Amino acid sequence: MTTVGILYPGFSAEDDYPRAERLLGGDARLPLVHTLMREDAHRVDALRDVGSEDVLADGAQAVAASDGPLDSIIWACTSGSFVFGWDGAQAQVAALQEVAGVPASSTSFAFVDACRRLGVTSVAIGATYPADVAERFVEFLGKAGIRVLTMTPRGIVTAAEVGTLTEDVVLDFAAAVDLPEADAILLPDTALHTVELLDRLDARVGKPVLTANQVSVWQGLRLAGADHARDGLGALFAAGGPRD
Template sequence: MTALGFLYPGHSAEDDYQRIEQLLGSDIRLDLAHTDIGEELETGSADRLAAGVEELLLNGPEAVVWASTSGSFLYGWEGAHEQIRALARAAGTPASSTSFGFVHAVRELGVRKVAIGATYPADVAELFAEFLRAAGIEVTGVHSGGVVTAAGEWGEGELMSLAQEADEADAEALLLPDTALHTASHIETLEKHLTKPVLTANQVSVWEALRLTTRKVNAPSLGTLFTREPVVQV
């Protein structure tokens, strides 16, 4: 059994992790600890994350992921690195965040140009684009849904509209970065409609945790990221 731990802010789309665990169909357990949501950078503060880690450690995780995209990229490229270093020290395991999960997933797919469909306000969405650019990823466009707190109530219709509005013809993949969105049951549909890989926050968070433990799982229902062979970087 591979146990993976996730620090999830508040309560919104946490049932995505139950769905993903079912879709993985193997000896993998996904454990969540909920952290408090504060103002902007407070959400991802070392104290809040450390408090959540204490709960996760009871389940013996092999890796821990801070499952908040904005709660990591708002710290900037260097600040987000320090955040996960502190998390790894607190957990005593390999650690990462959803933001870095997106970077590693894009590299895994071997794509260079991506479009972003974010529920966030425009200024916050642009900070995610800047984070990706710092990793050497070209962002062809950023679409903002302008949502602050209601993304967890979105269904397939709203999700599909966001994806369609955000997609760019020259983008090789579409990124949907909000962990408050329910996406686990819709990735296959999104990819078939857009005819390109779609990376979503909770999907990427789980993939990143598996990457930290060197586990590779083939799960077609979770999209291209969970079916394609790793790209050899040269």
């Protein structure tokens, strides 16, 4: 049994993780700890507080203490990682790994690694964030050599509001931001419910749609050496073994 610890800020779409456990078929566990969110705001200062080293250290200690040995640990917050920039996000992961004592990553790096796994070099982004925050994700991907052809911000300030978006809204949003020349579509907010929509998202646009909670789970399994091919979780999981 593979155990991936999930550090999740606040409350919005955390129920995607037990759903992912069910879809994984019982051979992986995803114990989740809610990390401290003093202010629910997609704003740079608030996001830097959400992803601060002391907050993540407390979360790592809590998930390890509550659920036994871990195989890997993931900071499941895209904006709370890319807002630090590439070097800052690397330092964030290194500090988390030191505290947890197991391989660690964040959702921002999970997007990069997922694109590499699928051979994706150009993307369209559908961001729920305000534009100034979303542009930092574009810059982050650029550091990895991933070309963003278009970025459509939705301008939602709070994770709580993002968590209320319906399935039809998510499907329509993915279709609306697509460009024919994009290799994949990225939906970067872990506050967005997507785990039960992954195959439908791919089918709707005819190409891989990578979502934040999807890539977070996949990255945790990859770091634990358990990223074999699986059905029901989109093209990323269906791809199976390493190509990167």
